[in-house]
Amino acid sequence: MNKKPQLQRGLESRHITLMSLGAAIGVGLFLGSAGAIQLAGPAILIAYALGGIVIFIIMRALGEMAVENPVAGSFSRYAKDYLGPLAGFITGWNYWFLWIVTCMAEITAVGIYMQLWFPSSPKWMWALAALVIMAIVNLIAVKTFGEFEFWFAFIKIFAIIAMIVVGLGIILFGIGNGGIAVGFSNLWSHDGFMPNGIKGIFMSLPIVMFAYLGVEMIGITAGEAKNPKKVIPHAIDTVLWRILIFYIGALTVIMSIYPWNEINTNNSPFVLMFDQIGIRYAAGIINFVVLTAALSSCNSGIFSTGRMLFNLAEQNQAPAIFKKVGRGGVPTLAILASTFVLLLGVVLNYFVPEKVFTWLTSISTFGAIWTWMIILISQIKSRKSLSKTQISKLSYKAFWYPFGSYFAIAFLLLVVVLMGIFPDTQIALIVGPIWILTLVILYFAKYNKA
Secondary structure, rough: OOOOOOOOEEEOOHHHHHHHHHHHOOOHHOOHHHHHHHHHEEEEEEEHHHHHHHHHHHHHHHHHHHOOOOOOHHHHHHHHHHOOHHHHHHHHHHHHHHHHHHHHHHHHHHHHHHHHOOOOOOHHHHHHHHHHHHHHHHHHHHHHHHHHHHHHHHHHHHHHHHHHHHHHHHHHHHOOOOOOOOHHHHHOOOOOOOOOHHHHHHHHHHHHHHOOOOOOHHHHHHHHHHOHHHHHHHHHHHHHHHHHHHHHHHHHHHHHHHOHOOOOOOOOOHHHHHOOOOOOOHHHHHHHHHHHHHHHHHHHHHHHHHHHHHHHHHHHOOHHHOOOOOOOOHHHHHHHHHHHHHHHHHHHHHHHOOHHHHHHHHHHHHHHHHHHHHHHHHHHHHOOOHHHHHHHHOOOOOOOOOHHHHHHHHHHHHHHHHHHHHHOOOHHHHHHHHHHHHHHHHHHHHHHOO
16 A cells, blocks of 8 residues: 655755754845844844844744654644644744745845846746746755755855955954954944934844744754754754854944944945955845845745645645645645745736835734744743653753743734834734734634634
């Protein structure tokens, strides 16, 4: 009798380790950091550090559950198990939605980036090509997805390391600056380290947290990791120091060389850095890196949405057809369905103003905050359901429990309040709750008996 195809455990340690880092390094750092710097000045370093600590607490909470129960769908399954089927339903579909929204922006962005090199070419051609290629990558086998994501992440990491090394050369030895060392004085010379006060740090938090969107994808990979009890803890434990090096290190170097008030959203801070030492093709180099960041996000998004649909179908919270696993050990129809919706999104993007990209990132951040909150609450409920003996046998525990979990929840609620205060992000508090309400109605209308 033929055995029913199942998801492959084809993701190795190097795949998940690089994916966990690549997920937290994207357009939010390469381009979005400029807007955050304008709001908080050099004090943006505090915002990224605080956000990084909260993300680390969230990831340890997820890791505690994922190591003990490594399943596809991850936090959606945990939400169902510990908070009830409605919570699992909303969380799964919400995560699918947030990645669809994110991918719509990223796929369309690919077309924009390619126009730097091919200015007369139509954007839709590149957007469509990116979508088709990434869908094929995801359909072949999970190991193929892992390889692409590994190299995408490697390119981003190499670019940041190169920028930090070059920047330190300018700061300490004056390379590219006539031998005159720049030093670190720009961090406090222009209206101080905190030019806009505590308010500036608070204002920057929604942008900062968007930059971390995707790091929770480590949990999604648990169902296809070869050795989840070893791989998942290693990937999570290295997240914090990587964030410190790549986010805080890179931004410290940038703001030491360029006064924070000279950095604007019209240029990537990374382009400014390479221009400083006379690299003629700085814009092209960074455009390539940002292009890979967009493709990486698209690749991860198709992976995540496909697995989430598969998991929802397994729990009878989505059409059963999405449970089908192809020969390559991937959820073929779930991936195709997500790709089709993304194709519709690319087409629709031609008929809406560019302001929508800001709205899309805000809506994605709302979806991410919901996911992170559910992870924390599920972990609290999970821990309370265990006996002292069971707790002592946990091989990987949440950080600073229970105070860390409650602190992270309070922090996320603060970010939601801040999103409601500032006009550019208010749209997320309209679309987000409407989507959640729609899911509640759908659940009781169709899936309540599942």
